[in-house]
Amino acid sequence: MRRSIPLTAAALGITLALAACSGSSDPADTESSAPAEQAGGTLTMWVDDTRIDEMKPVVEEFTAETDIKVDLVQKASGDIGKDFVAQVPTGEGPDIIVSAHDGLGEWVNNGVVAPVELGDKAADFSESALAGVTYDGKTYGVPISIENIALVRNNALLTETPAATFDELVAQAKGTGTPFSVLVQQGDASDPYHLYPLQTSFGAPVFEQSADGSxxxxxxxxxPAGDAFAAYxxxxxxxxxxQLAIDGEKAKQAFLDGQAPYMITGPWNTSAFEEAGMDITVLPVxxxxGQPAQPFVGVQGVFISAKSENPVLANELVVNYLxxxxxxxRLYEEGGRMPANSAxxxxxENPILQGFNEAGATGAPMxxxxxxxxxxxxxxxxxAQIIGGQAEPAGAWNTMVTNIQDAIDKA
Structure with a gap:
């Protein structure tokens, strides 16, 4: 499943504007060098409940520098994307939204997000970060942080040089005599997200990508690549x-209890490992x-509404500042998330986040x-059927591909 790092939202010092700005003008692509000529204006920014605390001091500093006020509106992480789609056409949406990138296609298709021009600033980000905010060849936002899964090692159980292949890793782990070798969370419906690095290593990514990464x-x-992965x-x-019986919580607890030397997981779990006093190292899967194991990369981005009444001011905050x-x-200092800006x-200096960053450097954006x-x-x-031994691997996988394609064609 897709995961984000849960943080507790604290009381807000900035006024929460429950009534967002409205308007019906369609902003043109705004050049990143455009000055904030309307200094003293106000922007409304929706931020989900896991990111609002880290954004608060950053926009306060922006306001101090530009005299452009930013009203932060806290939204539940599960509601922010669908509310954006629903409210922007009515004129009740925000100027700016801060969210994970995986809703971008829906926002573009519904005409609620405006393209931006990064210009030379594009060189400040990794290819995977930029690909996350790119759709159909156009850039629609500024990436601010990235996250992905990687291989986490319990150094109290194993400190050998990491294995070159996953099979060698399993053999290495089994040598410790722990109940599990490499913990990979599953559950009754399996977990394609956590298995994706293994799948891409067979050359079977879920979709083809264009030259620009979209x-x-x-x-x-x-x-044949899919058949080989299914057999594996x-x-x-x-x-x-x-094991399908090992869901996310069971995998986490087993690793905490020292029942496996390795676990494939994300930064949302490593804080618990560190708090428990574990000595861990984060490595690529x-x-x-035989091909590179590419995890999905989640990009957290800042996007401008297609109906913003203040597109120049929004561009000043999103493109020229954030x-x-x-x-x-500053965002890293406040929230502890790996910045998308390469510099x-x-x-x-956090070795855990450095390890995730290295593991995701060649990852694939969600x-x-x-x-x-x-x-x-x-x-x-x-x-789940293949792992549980309930289906012939290649046949089940090919039927799945056919069913997915049929569903896409009918959508």
Missing amino acids: YTDTLALGG LAKLGQEQVL PSAG STEAAQD AAAKV PAIPAMSTVWAFWGATE
Whole structure:
């Protein structure tokens, strides 16, 4: 499943504007060098409940520098995207939204988000960060932080040089005599997100990508590469490396209890490991199929409403301010998330976050295209059947690909 780092929202010092700005003008693509000529204006920014505390001091500093006020509106993380789609057309939406990138395709298709021009600032971000805010060849936001899964090692159990392949890793882990070798959370419906690095290592990504990194709706997880990955899933199930009974919480607790030397997980769990006094190292997931193991990369971005009454001011905040190394340094200081700005990320000294950043450097952005919503249920159910030994691997995988394609075609 897709995960984000949960943080507790504190009381807000900035006035929460419950009535957002309205308007019906469609902003043109605003150049990143445009000055904030309307200094003294007001912007409304929606921020979800996991990010609002870290954004508060950053926009306060922006206001002090520009005299542009920013009213922060706290939204539940599960509601912010759908409320954006529902309210922008009515004129009741915000000027700016801060959210994970995987709703971008829906926002573009509904005409609620405006493209931005990063210009030379694009060079300040990794390809995966930019791909997360790109749709159909256009850039629609500024990436501010990134997250992905990686391999976490319990150094009290194992400190050997990391294995070159996933099979070697399993063998290495089994040598410790722990109940589990490599913990990978599953559950009744499996977990394609946590298995994705292994899948991509067979050359079977979920969708094809264009030259600019944006996704097409052409499936790429079938064919011989998909068959090979399906066979490998069956093997891991037979060997009990993957167990459907081990969901996210059970995997986390087993790792905390020292029952495995390795776990594939994200930064949302490593804070608990550190708080428990564990000595851990974060490493890239080794390849199982011979190609690079690419985890999904989640990009947290800042996006401008297509109906903002203040597109120039919004551009000043989003493109000219929040993209900067200084602003992303401040966001990291407040929230502890790996900055998307490469220079800011390079200064992060936390070895755990450094490990995740290195593991995700060649990762694949989570697809933001509408077709992705069709994939998850078929994908997870099929992987569960294969891991549980209830289906012939290649046949089940090919049926899954056909069913996904049919569902996309009918959408």
